Amino acid sequence: MGIEDSLVERFENTQIKDDHSPPALDPSDFCFVLEPEFRPKLKHNEFFESPTEQIPVIDLAPIGSGDEEGIRKVIREVGNAAEEWGFFQVVNHGVPASVIDNLEEQAIAFFTLPLEEKKKINRTFEQPMGYYNEELTKNYRDWKEVFDYLVRDQCALPDEHCTTEITIGNQWPQNPSSLRDACEIYAKATEELAFRLLKILSQSLGLPAEHLHQYFEKHISPIRLNYYPVCPIPELALGVSRHKDPSAFTILVQDEVGGLQVRRRDGKWIGVRPRRDAFVINIGAVFQMWSNDRYQSVEHQVVVNENKARLSFPFFFNPVAATNVVPVPELLSENSPARYRPMNYGYFMRKRNDGNFKQDGEDIQIEHFAVNQSS
Numbered sequence: 001m002g003i004e005d006s007l008v009e010r011f012e013n014t015q016i017k018d019d020h021s022p023p024a025l026d027p028s029d030f031c032f033v034l035e036p037e038f039r040p041k042l043k044h045n046e047f048f049e050s051p052t053e054q055i056p057v058i059d060l061a062p063i064g065s066g067d068e069e070g071i072r073k074v075i076r077e078v079g080n081a082a083e084e085w086g087f088f089q090v091v092n093h094g095v096p097a098s099v100i101d102n103l104e105e106q107a108i109a110f111f112t113l114p115l116e117e118k119k120k121i122n123r124t125f126e127q128p129m130g131y132y133n134e135e136l137t138k139n140y141r142d143w144k145e146v147f148d149y150l151v152r153d154q155c156a157l158p159d160e161h162c163t164t165e166i167t168i169g170n171q172w173p174q175n176p177s178s179l180r181d182a183c184e185i186y187a188k189a190t191e192e193l194a195f196r197l198l199k200i201l202s203q204s205l206g207l208p209a210e211h212l213h214q215y216f217e218k219h220i221s222p223i224r225l226n227y228y229p230v231c232p233i234p235e236l237a238l239g240v241s242r243h244k245d246p247s248a249f250t251i252l253v254q255d256e257v258g259g260l261q262v263r264r265r266d267g268k269w270i271g272v273r274p275r276r277d278a279f280v281i282n283i284g285a286v287f288q289m290w291s292n293d294r295y296q297s298v299e300h301q302v303v304v305n306e307n308k309a310r311l312s313f314p315f316f317f318n319p320v321a322a323t324n325v326v327p328v329p330e331l332l333s334e335n336s337p338a339r340y341r342p343m344n345y346g347y348f349m350r351k352r353n354d355g356n357f358k359q360d361g362e363d364i365q366i367e368h369f370a371v372n373q374s375s
């Protein structure tokens with residue numbers, strides 16, 4: 001039996017026969033099926049045990065305690081993890097567990113609604129916040145549903161042609177009526193964590209704590225609620241294909257199911273073991289440029305499974321659209337010249353967002369701005 005027949009058969013077997021609402025994701029849609037080289041090698045719940053095969057876990061307890069030695073240790077650990085892995089987990093982060101639990105409850109209530117109900121707030125090209133079940137990553141359809149909202153109610157982005165600015169805002173569902181509240185409380189708590197981490201990351205590069213704050217006064221950060229339904233073809237598709245985040249950095253909480261995998265420097269894929277008490281932090285494109293490649297934005301992907309739906313909530317901490325991202329001059333020297341040309345952040349985001357919608361859209365990366373690359 002060919003892959004296509006097998007998909008159709010598996011799809012028919014997993015359909016709930018008396019449910020007349022269409023599924024949000026349909027496995028017989030072949031856009032989900034990855035080329036063999038991109039399919040996952042490890043299952044969602046496969047993890048390695050040795051310390052070199054796990055991303056570091058950093059205890060943030062000393063931050064805000066006045067314990068100078070403890071604070072220096074945190075800064076060192078964050079710097080090492082950002083350099084070695086581009087990924088780490090943080091515990092004692094200051095976000096109350098009840099804030100996360102409440103958002104999870106509301107997210108489940110939303111994502112388990114019939115598709116037509118969710119589509120009432122469907123995301124569009126002009127209105128990129130809201131619900132969406134057709135996102136592409138690197139031209140493959142992701143096995144996921146998302147709900148996106150802005151941390152700061154509104155933001156300005158370049159239009160499609162990058163000639164004028166447009167203002168975008170949030171769309172909230174009527175049902176469940178408490179989702180908005182849960183989202184806003186979560187945004188406030190995680191935004192504080194984002195600014196704490198920004199200070200730590202700046203200090204870890206030897207810069208003053210608030211050196212980079214100027215780029216975040218009107219930051220254009222969205223929070224995404226990712227819902228990965230059970231998938232009848234988990235060895236052929238991915239919840240999110242391998243990619244690097246276009247943020248400065250990302251702060252993510254995941255439930256206990258597992259599925260996030262990170263590519264280590266040597267190319268090996270490593271599963272991030274879920275921890276209820278931790279946020280996963282990863283360096284994005286902007287910090288890689290600011291640090292002139294000292295910190296790495298690394299590839300990651302999400303593996304889905306046949307038994308249990310999964311939730312994750314990334315907060316993409318993005319600078320204001322007008323930011324011209326360049327390697328921080330204070331970090332450059334004759335021996336360490338700038339590796340990148342200036343990149344307008346709004347332009348970069350616009351190009352990246354276009355790729356989420358369009359097959360064969362241009363998937364722009366910071367390498368396009370590397371010195372010695374033609375423009």
Ligand SMILES: O=C(O)CCC(=O)C(=O)O
Pocket residue numbers: 224226240245252254259260300301302311312314
């Ligand atoms: O679900 C996850 O754990 C990761 C999601 C992700 O990488 C993304 O949305 O950019």
Ligand SMILES: [Fe+2]
Pocket residue numbers: 243244245300
């Ligand atoms: Fe990501």
